[in-house]
Amino acid sequence: MKTLIAHGKLLVDDQLISQNVLIENGLVTAITMPDQVVDADQAIDVEGKFVSPGLVDVHVHYREPGFNDKETIRTGTMAAAHGGYTTVGAMPNLDPTPDTVEHLTDQIKLNKDKGLIKVLQYATITENRRGNQLVDFTGLKQAGAFAFSNDGSGIQTSETMYQAMQEIAKLGMSLVAHVEDSSLSANGALAEEAAQRIGVKPIPWVSETAQVARDLTLAEATGVHYHVCHVSSKHTVEIIREAKRRGVNVTCEVTPHHLLLTEDNIIEDNSLFKMNPPLRSQSDRQALIGGLLDGTIDMIATDHAPHTYEQKKQPISDAPFGITGSETAFSMLYTYFVRTGIFTLGQLINWMALRPAQVFKLATAGKLAVGLPADIAVFDLNHEGEIKVTEFASKGKNSPFIGEKVFGQTVLTMVDGQVVYQ
Numbered sequence: 001m002k003t004l005i006a007h008g009k010l011l012v013d014d015q016l017i018s019q020n021v022l023i024e025n026g027l028v029t030a031i032t033m034p035d036q037v038v039d040a041d042q043a044i045d046v047e048g049k050f051v052s053p054g055l056v057d058v059h060v061h062y063r064e065p066g067f068n069d070k071e072t073i074r075t076g077t078m079a080a081a082h083g084g085y086t087t088v089g090a091m092p093n094l095d096p097t098p099d100t101v102e103h104l105t106d107q108i109k110l111n112k113d114k115g116l117i118k119v120l121q122y123a124t125i126t127e128n129r130r131g132n133q134l135v136d137f138t139g140l141k142q143a144g145a146f147a148f149s150n151d152g153s154g155i156q157t158s159e160t161m162y163q164a165m166q167e168i169a170k171l172g173m174s175l176v177a178h179v180e181d182s183s184l185s186a187n188g189a190l191a192e193e194a195a196q197r198i199g200v201k202p203i204p205w206v207s208e209t210a211q212v213a214r215d216l217t218l219a220e221a222t223g224v225h226y227h228v229c230h231v232s233s234k235h236t237v238e239i240i241r242e243a244k245r246r247g248v249n250v251t252c253e254v255t256p257h258h259l260l261l262t263e264d265n266i267i268e269d270n271s272l273f274k275m276n277p278p279l280r281s282q283s284d285r286q287a288l289i290g291g292l293l294d295g296t297i298d299m300i301a302t303d304h305a306p307h308t309y310e311q312k313k314q315p316i317s318d319a320p321f322g323i324t325g326s327e328t329a330f331s332m333l334y335t336y337f338v339r340t341g342i343f344t345l346g347q348l349i350n351w352m353a354l355r356p357a358q359v360f361k362l363a364t365a366g367k368l369a370v371g372l373p374a375d376i377a378v379f380d381l382n383h384e385g386e387i388k389v390t391e392f393a394s395k396g397k398n399s400p401f402i403g404e405k406v407f408g409q410t411v412l413t414m415v416d417g418q419v420v421y422q
């Protein structure tokens, strides 16, 4: 079966060029000029829309098993496909959590059975993501762990982090860190200024940056690939920039919401603005944008964190952290950064597809090229539409971007040549 994606525009050296993409047995087998006659069984005419490599998101939360009322692997991957993602890294804050070979093996099977797209599974760093008892890193690597993370909480003791890094370095794997010193952030909900204004406890920037400073020293000593999740503070950007200059094997990600919003957007007690790390100041936001542009920040990851309506309608002091992101990331970033000339489309796709694949050594993801799997997203860059909660595939409706008028809606997503969203 040969499928032709006809009359699309592909990125070539950051220019959109009209080309056709031929797909056979799940692979891209030819990329041709639009007037070239190609023999195919079916053609999908995308009428000048942008044909992109499928996006890669290394930070999502799918909640199954344990919290299926928030999200399932099926609804989470439908949401990802709706956003143009074809590969994701799923965090391990599940119940049971993938902290043993048995749990991880079960989780990988569940992801494969239920997932519409490619779901790579993180294993934890410590047992049940708590305390100091390290997991069986070697066994978990052999069982297919994507990387190791305790996302949701920081590793509190230096000894645990140091030992984890030594073992993970030996295996050539990645340690992906939610960085938070909980002695500094305990019971906090928002960044300093907003916390004072709304009347809740703060999560000060030092709780993030102090732990990254410790970890950079340990990463330098061990040589591990240390990846920092969702950087939020300008001070963190600065010390990562400096560590990269020294040659520390560090990479990091930023979320769309930290690029788009600040604590000034929190004008009332609304939990749709509660996430961890919190939205910070305008100067922090500018430093994150600058960090992407100068290569200090490697990629954009959503931290897609669905919760139920009942959980998120609570006041900021009580609601859980997190917002959804899979279905809004590309269109929001395209609208607010590419159409405004701050980023080029090529830069955005680099940070949302190619670079995450490179950093995590995913040889066949993040690129649209002959011989690679046909993991493809097609976006309509010219039509303005509204982000509607009724169009979310995610069970989580907790997005501060509902009602936004955006360009760049997904019109088609394919994984291995199979349509998973249209």
Ligand SMILES: [Zn+2]
Binding pocket: 151, 152, 153, 178, 229, 230, 276, 277
């Ligand atoms: Zn996190």
